[in-house]
Amino acid sequence: MVGAALAASALLPTAPAAQAAPTAGTTVEPFDARFTLTRVDGVKTDLISAVESAGVSTAPVTEVLGSRTGRPGLCHPTGLNGALRPDGFCWDDQDDRTGYTDAGGGWMPQGFAGAHVSGSADGTYRGRTLFAASWYFGVLNQPEEYTRVSIAESAGGGAPVSYGHIALVEPVAGGDFKKPVFPSHADGVAWYKDRLFVANGAELQVYDLNHLWRMTDTTAAATGRAADGKSSARHHRWALPLVARYSTISTATLDDPSTAFLRGTPRACGPAAENFGELCMSSLSVDLSDTANGPALVSTEHRSEGGARIVRWPLDGLEAGAPERVVSYGTAYTSPVTGIQGIAKGGDTFYLSGSCPTGYPGGYACLHAARAGEAPRVLTQAPYLTQGLSYDPRAGRLWGYNEALENASGGRRVVFSVDPAAGAATTDGWGWLTNRHRAGAICATPLGNATANGTAVTVWSCTGSELQRWRYDPVNRFLVHQASGRCLTPKANGANVDGAVLTLWTCNPSSDVQRFTPDAVTGLLVNDYGKAIATKGNSLADGTVLTLWTKSTGTLPDAQDWSVKGF
Template sequence: MKTVSLPRRFLATLCGGALAAVAFLAPAGGTPSRLDSEPAAAGTYTLTRVGANNSGLITDLEAAQVVKRVDYTAVLTERDGKPGLCHGHGLNGALKYDGFCWDDDDDLTKPSLPGGGWTPQGFAGAHAASPEGGYHGRQSLYAATWYYAKGYEEADKDLYARLSLVEATGSQVNYGHVALVEPVAGGFKELTHRTHADGVAWYGDWMLVANGTELQVYDLRHVWLMSSTDPKAGTGVVAGRSSAFGHKWALPLVARYSTTGATIGNPRACGMATPGRPLCLSTVSVDRTGSAPALISAENRASGDARVVRWPLTGLGENSLPSGIASDTDFLTSVWGVQGIARDGDNYFLSGTCPRTWPGWDTEKNGNTLYSCIHVQNAATGSTHVLSQAPYLTQGLSYDPHVRRLWGMNEAYNGLRVVFSIAPYAGRTDAQGWGWLSNHNRPGFICATPQGGATDNGTPITVWPCTGAESQRWALVDGLLVHKESGKCMTPQGNAASANGTLLTLWTCNANSDIQRFTFVNGGYVNTWGKAITPKGNSFESGVWLTLWTKEAPPNPDDPSTIGRGDVQEWVVKGFLD
């Protein structure tokens, strides 16, 4: 029997046909995401400016020294965060994750504390503030929105809102909180509408804060220093002293827009289930990947078919706000529970609910209690798959086109909050065609990895968290599963290719043998004897050996009890973003 050593340039012959047929699990029981059957007409939705433009009033208050205007950089001196991801997160290691954490007070604050607490929601980066990226020469600035509540009932929520400004340079994290207030003659007050601060987008000097049907506009050129930081002093100006619910700084509302026309009413009453189906702005981000900048918004809808809308921002000038902004495109996504959205040009990234066969799914709660997931939706075809697990209750997303990193933040309670970034394109099949041999029902969870990093003949292949290491890259070439680092092929131990439980190992490739040959069948690779790649005991625990076992029948689409059947055997070579 002739043995051959396959050169690494052979990837030009990579079997793309089989890989293209890989089917990813639809988000949380939904159907595959779809674009509307026909393109939406421009102007399907409109953001209408409601009330006055407060720019003149804000300037007058500053000129009269009712309030003291300071540079936004003053806010960055208040608190110190923690570089790195200080809590568990579930992110795909192949995507080169990084990030930072808040200080202990902000990590632990929550509505159930005595007197109430804060919950983070929206997230934005200065990388989208300008075409060249950055804000006033600073490249590592970020913003987050929070709402304040004294409990978890609706009557106790959304009492105040704040914006955090952060500078995170990698080795150092500095930030501060700014209260969001509304200017009035002689001073300022609490915001007119209860604000959940669902999302935030950074565009030039403007901070665009989503709140249901309402889009609030703030100007970073007008940060105010408060006279008092006593929370009991309330919000406003009394006897010449300013205070904003205990905050050192405040940011006044310049204008507000509404998806419901010239009146807002209750901005929290929106969505597909509300009479009239008023459009909800549940999350927003700035997209600078097209010919013109745009605001992207998405609704949070538990069961999918949430509306995603694109709003051109060309009418927002340095000192001008249009009376209205008409949408230019919209579509539906089947991702369940969308909390964040961003776009890189080719793809939309959406944070939402994980598929229900994944770890952490709670049938009674109809959701995942361990992780969120970041879904990728192709902008041209609407096809959707999961890029990675993500920290529990991941909220706003923001894409940095200059370094091609996706940022996000979660709202989990009890000391589990992180601000993270990942590099989606680091998870692609590389230029030579090497991908990841992974169970893509658990993106970022597990990759086929030679035990101990060894490359010798006979080395067992194990389940291991994906790290992005070259030792986890494989290719399917003419039916052979070839390991990049060793140049060897996945081979049944002792050539026992027909026996259940046979250990899978590395061995010198033999292009003339069927023993090492696999084909794609029903979501995973199967050998000539109908045996599929299967972790021993159906376990995804680190270090578990990969074996051969008879391929299970695929799920019956008419029988919900079969959902997820055979998932443990769905091992394929592919890039996570492919």
């Protein structure tokens, strides 16, 4: 029957009408849209019950946690801005290194979700601080073979990390189960109450944590119940059965698998002409900020160019049931961010993981932030190939993780969190005198954290210390250091001297050597003698002193790209 259904879906007599979306602009732009998730394969609760009646036992989610031990802290370079108070943990060495380049294939991370959005009053799941991460198994340049979800527990701040893996399976007739019918990339995962939602292109998969199954045979590569009564899920101790699947395809018919997906695959969606612009779900998260309408599922697409659509879906029917259709909220958005891999929403702000703008250091992703109608700004760089994101509204922290393959230095995968508000400028203008051309950003910092007159100002990694805060005084055109109250001043008043070391000194409104003006085109801070803030030897290494140097008239050197701002 499955084969017949797939064949029929490839022979749809009527092509869907192309789905219109606004051309990508420079802002997170709202547009009027109504997308529909259509249930395409019935509700599988009776099939799940039949498996359990046949002897497959259920287990609590917390039982999964004891099987593997992670490593607290950020064990690899992340590119995260220290002013955002980063924290996190790492998988064990095996999960850090596995990947589709392994002989025989390996596991690749994709979506990420926290139980902080699972709907409980305290942001936990049954009293535990838990996270879910989705992975797919495959071989490079071949179709994906299996998917799994990891459940991890970590309180952060160096606390122990424990986790385990759960195979995603599909119940079938006869009290049996198998791997899901359609190959899945497990692009995104979201967690609300007892439900996990997994994105797979045009497919949304729904799972229920109340039906976590305990396998009796972890040695078998097969999936399902064997003749001897043993159950297995490709070497996994636990399996989670599919409750329902939905399609974003506009021509999908209720509970008719033959109409579910274009050309029989959930991966056929997006802007390509042959996909008719049908909506993709490449990343998911839960948005708890809409107090009027209730919790929402947020999805976005992965596109190498800009124009990915962001859509919000009501969760009131999906939180426990399997409604026939779910219609999106009427306002959707397009994003100019390229290469989007993850999305989260905190308050009225969208957070997007994707490619970095031109000029940022290579080897890292970027986290972007924007409200509707705003141009996204880079919040911070982030670990290479950062994927899914999840926002914790109670702690005010943004979580994510990456899928980077190991290199000559070893594994590179990190689960991380940052506080997006920690790097903001204060209401009275105290921000950071900063340069973005080193991963994680660098901040102007008095040597040895001293505050006396004559203290040299140096390059240092941004840490969030109050000793790194500065403010631009537009009246006097001073750069004022908060902790000392002193101004950025060239040594020996050498305001017209290339290489003059910049120091702290008592602000003097009668002197012109402390005055700087942002360049109207580049924003470059330039003094009254045409000298810009630079670094000795154009080095961006910690401890390098800041100096003055003649403003470049050509391409802006990295060492001169300093500005006062919040992150």
